[in-house]
Amino acid sequence: MRIATFNVNSITARLPRLLAWLESSGTDVLCVQEAKCTAEQFPVGALKELGYESAVHADGRWNGVAVVSRVGLEDVVKGLPGGPEYGGVQEPRAVSATCGPVRVWSVYVPNGREVDHEHYTYKLAWLEALRGAVAEDAASGRPFAVLGDYNIAPTDDDVWDPSSFEGMTHVTGPERAALAGLRETGLSDVVPRPLKYDHPFTYWDYRQLCFPKNRGMRIDLVYGNEPFAAAVRDGYVDREERKGKGASDHAPVVVDLDL
Secondary structure (H helix, E strand, C coil), rough: CCCEEECCCHHHHHHHHHHHHHHCCCCCEEEEEEECCECCCCCCCHHHHHHHHHEECEEECCCCCCEECCCEEEEEEEEECCCCCEEEHHHHCCCCEEEEEEEEEECCCCCCCCCCHHHHHHHHHHHHHHHHHHHHHHHHCHHHHHHHHHHHCHHHHHECCCHHCCCCCCCCCCHHHHHHHHHHCCCCCCHHHHCCCCCCCCCEECCCCCCCCCEEEEEEEECCCCHHHEEEEEEEEEEHHHHCCCCCCCCEEEEEEEC
């Protein structure tokens, strides 16, 4: 089984590329973030023509997540149970589903904006709620993973220049401690250091030639429980999909499982 996570940065803008990538990559389950559309606007029909079912949680603003599967889609849960609100609403940042023998969550962790911003406090509260929500599945005997854009670089090796991020979100101690809290539930980073590139980043800003200069960050992660991690046979960042006209500013992260 091939499972991937991909922050598409608007599924409407990226749809032709996404459909082509699904066909060429042979992906069975895709976790989507930053759909930037309503649930009604999500391209369920186009994906169905390729053999995929869709579980969508989106409201048309800057967020929106989905699980897209061609190996079954059951027990869908939309939203983060017990998650905090921001601006008076619980944003559509999480959706979970069972796809064949595997249960997955697609998550789009809040950005945090600035360390002294209320969005940063919201981010930490959201991560704490995520930890509680996934604990039971993480400890189960069924393969389980939380995939998505975590908006956190786990270590200094996961940013192109640590000195450029001093005092900024994505690299702070509390954020990295929140990732450690997820690991304490029984999850681990199953694609820690892909070997194809010295710096296997997953995100590069559109500005200042960041992608050609490889000034990136590894913030799109796959955290799996022990049965999931034991089944992993390969994992990589599909950097090629970040190239060319109309690309997202993120690259897909792909994991192959032997189940």
